[in-house]
Amino acid sequence: MPTATAPATVPTVPPATGRLSPAGVLRSEWTKLRSVRSTVWSLLALAVITVGMGALICAATVSRWSSSGPLERLHFDPTGRSLRGIFLAQLAIGVLGILAVTSEYGTGMIRATLAAVPNRPLVLAAKAAVFGAVALVVSEVVTFAAFLVGQSLLTSPVPHATLGQPGVLRAVAGGGLYLAVLGLLALGLGSIIRHTAGAISTFVAILLILPLLLQAFPASVQTALSKFLPLTIAGSMISVQQTADTFSPWAGFGLLCAYTAAILAVAGVLFVRRDA
Amino acid sequence: MIQAEALTKRYGDTLAVDDLSFEVRPGRVTGFLGPNGSGKSTTMRMIMGLDHPTAGRTMVNGRRYGDLGYPLREVGALLEAKAVHPGRSAYNHLWCLAQTNGIPRTRVDAVLQLVGLEDVARKRAGTFSLGMGQRLGMAAALLGDPGVLLFDEPVNGLDPEGIRWVRNLLRGLAAEGRTVFVSSHLMSEMALTADHLVVIGRGRLIADMPMAEFVAQSSRQFVRVRAPASTDLAGLLQRAGATVVPEADGALAVSGMAAPAIGEAAAAAGLVLHELSPQSASLEEAFMELTADSVEYRGDVPAGAVPDPTR
Numbered sequence: 320m321p322t323a324t325a326p327a328t329v330p331t332v333p334p335a336t337g338r339l340s341p342a343g344v345l346r347s348e349w350t351k352l353r354s355v356r357s358t359v360w361s362l363l364a365l366a367v368i369t370v371g372m373g374a375l376i377c378a379a380t381v382s383r384w385s386s387s388g389p390l391e392r393l394h395f396d397p398t399g400r401s402l403r404g405i406f407l408a409q410l411a412i413g414v415l416g417i418l419a420v421t422s423e424y425g426t427g428m429i430r431a432t433l434a435a436v437p438n439r440p441l442v443l444a445a446k447a448a449v450f451g452a453v454a455l456v457v458s459e460v461v462t463f464a465a466f467l468v469g470q471s472l473l474t475s476p477v478p479h480a481t482l483g484q485p486g487v488l489r490a491v492a493g494g495g496l497y498l499a500v501l502g503l504l505a506l507g508l509g510s511i512i513r514h515t516a517g518a519i520s521t522f523v524a525i526l527l528i529l530p531l532l533l534q535a536f537p538a539s540v541q542t543a544l545s546k547f548l549p550l551t552i553a554g555s556m557i558s559v560q561q562t563a564d565t566f567s568p569w570a571g572f573g574l575l576c577a578y579t580a581a582i583l584a585v586a587g588v589l590f591v592r593r594d595a
Numbered sequence: 596m597i598q599a600e601a602l603t604k605r606y607g608d609t610l611a612v613d614d615l616s617f618e619v620r621p622g623r624v625t626g627f628l629g630p631n632g633s634g635k636s637t638t639m640r641m642i643m644g645l646d647h648p649t650a651g652r653t654m655v656n657g658r659r660y661g662d663l664g665y666p667l668r669e670v671g672a673l674l675e676a677k678a679v680h681p682g683r684s685a686y687n688h689l690w691c692l693a694q695t696n697g698i699p700r701t702r703v704d705a706v707l708q709l710v711g712l713e714d715v716a717r718k719r720a721g722t723f724s725l726g727m728g729q730r731l732g733m734a735a736a737l738l739g740d741p742g743v744l745l746f747d748e749p750v751n752g753l754d755p756e757g758i759r760w761v762r763n764l765l766r767g768l769a770a771e772g773r774t775v776f777v778s779s780h781l782m783s784e785m786a787l788t789a790d791h792l793v794v795i796g797r798g799r800l801i802a803d804m805p806m807a808e809f810v811a812q813s814s815r816q817f818v819r820v821r822a823p824a825s826t827d828l829a830g831l832l833q834r835a836g837a838t839v840v841p842e843a844d845g846a847l848a849v850s851g852m853a854a855p856a857i858g859e860a861a862a863a864a865g866l867v868l869h870e871l872s873p874q875s876a877s878l879e880e881a882f883m884e885l886t887a888d889s890v891e892y893r894g895d896v897p898a899g900a901v902p903d904p905t906r
């Protein structure tokens with residue numbers, strides 16, 4: 320342990336000319352994300368859940384095929400079937416998005432971050448950009464993997480899909496887009512709520528409790544409102560065959576982006592106004 | 596240079612900082628002294644641009660914190676709360692801060708070495724002891740080689756060796772011409788480290804003066820005298836020019852006259868003494884008294900004031 324100190328003798332910092340740049344803040348957020356294990360674990364969980372569940376569901380489909388009815392066979396959507404793992408994987412990406420912000424509050428790191436970068440909109444934007452980019456790349460890789468693994472398991476007589484068929488590429492890519500944007504929505508919730516447990520509860524409530532609550536309403540209300548739920552949007556985005564009473568995949572995606580933008584905007588305003 | 600101008604912070608019903616104005620100058624250690632809950636941490640957070648003042652403002656190097664080009668190269672801070680993700684290595688913690696302000700990797704290595712953490716730089720910060728965590732906080736504060744440094748209770752929980760290390764570091768930084776602002780609720784700690792003092796109580800400024808002046812004003816010397824004929828003795832000493840205040844148990848607190856002179860005067864008058872003992876209130880006591888009820892403080896602690904007879 321050093322007993323005396325002479326800071327003057329150590330390498331100093333180049334003269335401070337210029338200003339904070341977005342590039343530096345982006346690089347910093349990338350370092351933050353990649354330097355904690357929870358990131359790796361969450362992304363691994365995301366991959367295992369998406370691919371694993373898709374594979375299980377496809378295998379189960381094959382074994383049950385002989386006992387399925389004609390209507391079921393008519394509406395069978397091999398693409399959507401292989402991407403069903405997304406309904407569970409969305410929780411993993413949500414937790415990761417939430418933690419990207421709440422872990423800074425939980426540990427007090429946010430104060431070091433804001434002392435280094437007092438421009439708070441820049442901090443939030445850089446966080447969202449880095450997380451969004453990572454989430455998008457990983458989610459796309461994972462959904463394509465889930466699709467390919469799932470289709471390889473859907474063996475004759477069960478029909479399977481190929482990326483060249485109409486609507487299939489859109490559905491597979493759409494699954495990745497859905498996960499990435501939902502992750503950003505979760506990041507915004509994390510920034511608004513600032514506590515990991517509270518943010519995760521809210522996120523889960525929006526995804527899973529809201530649809531249950533809706534079931535307390537008359538059927539006409541349910542059909543009118545259910546298409547606005549993220550879960551319904553996910554269903555239409557990953558499916559080739561569309562059902563009535565939902566938005567089209569791209570309209571649904573637009574709506575999800577609007578939710579996310581609104582939540583991030585609220586997060587940004589609160590971030591600037593509140594004490595760190 | 597740090598400036599606070601009419602700084603006020605309210606949290607709901609709590610007035611944490613109340614119309615506080617002071618300046619922290621370079622080249623010396625300025626102690627920021629006040630009892631727990633007096634608003635030191637809040638003031639420091641406002642200086643760092645973390646909490647928004649309810650009124651008033653703070654400036655660093657003549658600018659608002661948010662207007663600094665590369666904040667870490669001008670201001671470094673070790674605040675009260677640990678600001679480290681336990682899952683991140685010390686190196687990566689510093690590196691992600693460095694990247695924002697265009698600070699090179701060589702400087703990250705340098706500050707790690709400076710605080711003696713180079714061997715554990717790749718270990719996760721969550722495994723660090725309290726002292727190592729404090730050293731990492733110091734490294735973060737020094738990262739941008741800043742001219743202005745803030746430390747909030749930096750010796751809290753440290754062992755004597757760690758305390759000495761921090762003290763030397765702060766004094767060294769000030770000797771290099773940097774502005775060093777360090778808070779503590781312990782007068783004894785400040786007495787060994789600070790050259791100048793800003794004292795607050797209940798969010799209000801109580802004193803802003805050189806350490807030596809504060810010591811001179813606060814350490815009150817008096818002589819406790821006990822005598823069977825205390826009334827006669829009191830009159831005698833008062834005629835000789837001393838200030839005499841009776842204490843609760845019948846002793847006399849005499850100031851303005853040294854013990855030998857008191858003894859000689861008593862002998863000359865044929866008065867018996869049972870006690871003749873010079874007293875000095877410790878700095879810690881002086882500080883406690885000063886801040887005990889900040890509201891009643893009137894701003895004048897006359898040198899050599901007589902202690903409160905009811906104590």
Ligand SMILES: Nc1ncnc2c1ncn2[C@@H]1O[C@H](COP(=O)(O)OP(=O)(O)O)[C@@H](O)[C@H]1O
Nearest residue numbers: 606609611629630631632633634635636637638
């Ligand atoms: N974030 C906060 N919310 C509410 N009250 C606070 C907050 N921070 C500090 N306080 C209150 O403000 C006062 C000053 O606190 P603080 O600045 O921590 O004092 P010190 O650092 O001198 O011990 C205390 O009464 C404390 O309870």
Ligand SMILES: [Mg+2]
Nearest residue numbers: 635636675748
């Ligand atoms: Mg404090």
